[in-house]
Amino acid sequence: MKRSSAVIRRVVLAAAAVALAAGCTPDASGTGTGTGTPSASASASSGTPGASPTDSPTSDGKPPSPSASAPTESPSGSPSAGTPAPKALLGDGDENEQVRELQARLRQLDFFDRAPTGFYGTMTAGAVKKFQSHRGLPETGTVDETTWQRLLSVSRKPTADELKPATTNKLDTPDPRCMTGRVLCISKESRTLAWMIDGRVVSSMDVRFGSENTPTREGLFKVEWKARDWTSTIYHTPMPFAMFFSRGQAVHFSADFAARGYAGASHGCVNVRDKVKLSALFDEVKVGDKVVVHW
Known part of the structure; x- marks a missing residue:
């Protein structure tokens, strides 16, 4: 009888060992349904380090392949994010x-439709964008090394006349009052200023006038006084190379005219957009020289 009891005990213990080895333990819900993988509590009670299911070896002893849905760690910062923008x-x-x-x-390639001024404004930026678009470059409106080298490769070195042409706008027939003496002959019709001495055009440049509310006065005047560096006491805007001829109205350089062209207007002054040419003219003109503003 004792031997029979011992045999039965060994059979029961062997069956229990087989069941444990098969992993048929209750899942965390306590339903008694086997999951085939040890639960976290079972792992802890068995003394095995607590590993997540994806870290557990498969039945063939090889580590599992990563799940397709498992997120992958991306490097900090994409290559483009770490690349500095081209230097302008x-x-x-x-x-x-x-x-x-x-x-x-740019003018050689028909992207810039006026005389060079040497000032980089909105019109120049627009021309650069057109060139960049035509050449498949990023349309930044600024000139980096790539844009500059590409422009050099498809254009030629400008001549002196291309760099500093007489004017963009064609001069019209001078007013008769401009044919004698030293005269700043200013035409509203052609929007030009011609510096004339005894009927000969010495230099010329594009100009812009006042709006309907602040028109540029017409008539025969003279240069009353000059100021190389001047700021308007009314509008508080710079007026470099100002040559005053009629109660506060003057011929002067305008950065706004250089940047926007005829999209804007002055407050009555005669704006010039080529600072280099106006600087040379400023040095030639004397107080007392004639100024003729006409249509």
Whole structure:
């Protein structure tokens, strides 16, 4: 009898060992349904380090392949995010001879439709964007090394006349009052200023006038006084190379005219957009020289 009891006990223990080895333990819900993988509590009670199911070896002893839905760690920052933007060589507000060359080269390719001024404004930026678009470059409106080299490769070195042409606008027939003496002959019709001495045009440049509310006065005047650096006491805007001729109205350089062209207007003054040419003219003109503003 004792031997029979011992045999029965060994059979029961063996069956229990088989069941445990098969993993047929209750799941966490306590329903008694086997999951085939040890639960977290079972792992802890067995002394096995608590590993997540994806870290557990498969039945063939190999580590499991990553789940397709499992997120993958991406490197910090994409390659493009770590790449610095190209350094701008020329951009808005720049004023130098390289800008003048840029404008002359763009004009050769029909992207810039006016005389070079040497000032980088909205019109120059728009021309650069058109060139960049045509060449498959990022349309930034500023000139980086790639844009500059591409422009050099498809254009030629500008001549002196291309860099500093007489004017963009064609001169009209001078007013008769401009045919004698030293005269700033200013035409509203052709929107030009011609510096004339005894009927001969010495230099010329584009100009812009006042609006309907602040018109530029017409008539025969004289240069009353000059100021190389002047700021309007009414509008508080810079008026470089100002040559006053009629109660506060003057011929002067306008950065706004250089940037926007005829999209804007002055407050009555005669705006010039080519600062280099106006600077040379300023040095030639004397107080007392005639000023003729006409249609």
